[in-house]
Amino acid sequence: MKIESFIRTIPDYPKKGIQFRDVSTLFQDPRGFRMAIDMLLHPYAGQPIDKVAALEARGFILGGAIAHQLSVGFVPIRKQGKLPFETMQEDYTLEYGEATMEMHTDAIKTGERILLVDDLIATGGTCEAGIKLLKRAKADIVGCAFVIDLPALGGRKLIESLGVDVHSLCEFDGD
Numbered sequence: 001m002k003i004e005s006f007i008r009t010i011p012d013y014p015k016k017g018i019q020f021r022d023v024s025t026l027f028q029d030p031r032g033f034r035m036a037i038d039m040l041l042h043p044y045a046g047q048p049i050d051k052v053a054a055l056e057a058r059g060f061i062l063g064g065a066i067a068h069q070l071s072v073g074f075v076p077i078r079k080q081g082k083l084p085f086e087t088m089q090e091d092y093t094l095e096y097g098e099a100t101m102e103m104h105t106d107a108i109k110t111g112e113r114i115l116l117v118d119d120l121i122a123t124g125g126t127c128e129a130g131i132k133l134l135k136r137a138k139a140d141i142v143g144c145a146f147v148i149d150l151p152a153l154g155g156r157k158l159i160e161s162l163g164v165d166v167h168s169l170c171e172f173d174g175d
């Protein structure tokens with residue numbers, strides 16, 4: 001089965017005009033979830049990875065499983081106010097307004113090779129904030145891996161323009 005066939009589309013969620021790509025149906029299927037983790041890791045086989053970083057919140061589910069598979073550590077990049085220790089912060093643009101992502105200041109050591117993970121890339125703003133945090137922590141970013149790319153929103157091009165490779169498992173038209 002193709003990965004797309006495990007993903008449910010919910011029209012007009014969370015607001016009118018948005019086609020929400022729901023990965024809960026992928027996660028709840030034993031073969032679907034296993035396939036997603038295997039496929040996300042496939043291009044990086046044989047490459048050294050020191051840690052997996054992931055973007056809140058669905059990215060954590062994928063990132064945790066990938067880190068476990070690689071036997072490496074996991075770093076959460078969270079929305080403002082959720083992390084208990086000292087953080088570094090990056091603002092990013094949402095469809096309406098701004099938000100802030102945070103990472104613990106001791107999460108990454110200089111030169112560590114990091115794979116960044118999320119469920120979906122749309123405009124790339126969330127991922128860009130994560131990349132900026134990782135770069136400030138002097139990480140060596142191996143790549144960014146997503147289950148879904150929405151190419152019409154240009155996120156992949158934005159991230160590639162920052163010199164970071166993008167890997168995705170499937171694409172959906174429109175936004």
Ligand code: AMP
Pocket residue numbers: 018019020021022055056057058118119120121122123124125126127155175
């Ligand atoms: P962006 O910063 O525009 O690339 O948006 C990516 C983030 O928003 C990811 O963490 C996604 O989980 C979420 N997201 C954006 N658009 C959608 C969508 N159509 N369906 C599901 N999640 C989305």
